[in-house]
Amino acid sequence: xxxxxxxxxxxAQERAKHGRQQDSGVxxxxxVAMPAxxxxxxxxxxxxxxxxxxxxxxxxAGRVSGGRCVTVAVEAMQFLRAVKVGDxxxxxxxxxxxxxxxxxxxxxxxxxxxxxxxxxxVTSADFVFVALDDDGNPRGFVEDNx
Ligand SMILES: CC(C)(COP(=O)(O)OP(=O)(O)OC[C@H]1O[C@@H](n2cnc3c(N)ncnc32)[C@H](O)[C@@H]1OP(=O)(O)O)[C@@H](O)C(=O)NCCC(=O)NCCS
Numbered sequence: 113x114x115x116x117x118x119x120x121x122x123x124a125q126e127r128a129k130h131g132r133q134q135d136s137g138v139x140x141x142x143x144v145a146m147p148a149x150x151x152x153x154x155x156x157x158x159x160x161x162x163x164x165x166x167x168x169x170x171x172x173a174g175r176v177s178g179g180r181c182v183t184v185a186v187e188a189m190q191f192l193r194a195v196k197v198g199d200x201x202x203x204x205x206x207x208x209x210x211x212x213x214x215x216x217x218x219x220x221x222x223x224x225x226x227x228x229x230x231x232x233x234v235t236s237a238d239f240v241f242v243a244l245d246d247d248g249n250p251r252g253f254v255e256d257n258x
Contacts, residue, residue, distance in 0.1 A: 136220040137206035140168040144226070145199045156195035161221060162186075165237060168203040169217040173241035176207060176215055177253040181241045184214065189237035199223040201234070208238065213250035215241045 141164055149160040166183055173181040195201060201223045209216040217239050224231035245251040 136204035136222070137218065138172070138204060139202055140171050140205045141201075141203040143201050143203075145195050145197055145201055145223075147197050150197060154197070156197065156199070158191055161191075161195065161201070161235060162189070164201065164203055165219045165221060165235075166239065168205050169219050169239035169241060172205040172207060172217050173215050173239075173243070176210070177241075177243035177251070179251065179253070180244045180246075181215075182244055183239060184242045185240040187238045187240070189235060191235050193223075193232055193234055195223050195234055196225065198226045200226060202231075210254055212252050212254070213243050215243075217241065 143164060145156045145160070149156050151157045166186075170181060170183065201221060204220040204222070206218045206220075207215060208218050218236065219239060220236045221234045222231045223234045243251040243253045
């Protein structure tokens, strides 16, 4: 016979999982959309989401290149659904390509209502980051590529 405490823990652990964790990359940011981030209609402002995506990609770019990086391009962004105040927003990052000084990082954003278990994809885009040296010039970061 199973211990009810163990069952509760197992159920809670199941709820704590995010269904897209393996498919959509590494969770880099998980945030709650706040009232200060709304547009005049009361939905979350797209610019807030774009900033979170830039932060998420920048986080991965910094880890990959081991130093200062800058966004040089953002490609193919579409907003698929609105984000509401209180939604939990999760940003997943996948490193798609590295060049000599650049990295292409795909960001997927999923959201769920605060007390719901269903989540839906909100947007995605590719961010290109360039590693920079102290003088702000492109910096080779992969040993074989420098
Ligand atoms: C990033 C920056 C230093 C690159 O300078 P640059 O003269 O274009 O440098 P390069 O031509 O050597 O390109 C560097 C790398 O970026 C890539 N790149 C440059 N522009 C790109 C673009 N629009 N899309 C995709 N990749 C691009 C190049 O292919 C190259 O990649 P690789 O070294 O891996 O082959 C310069 O464009 C810059 O400072 N931009 C402003 C960035 C910024 O301030 N971002 C924040 C905005 S608030």
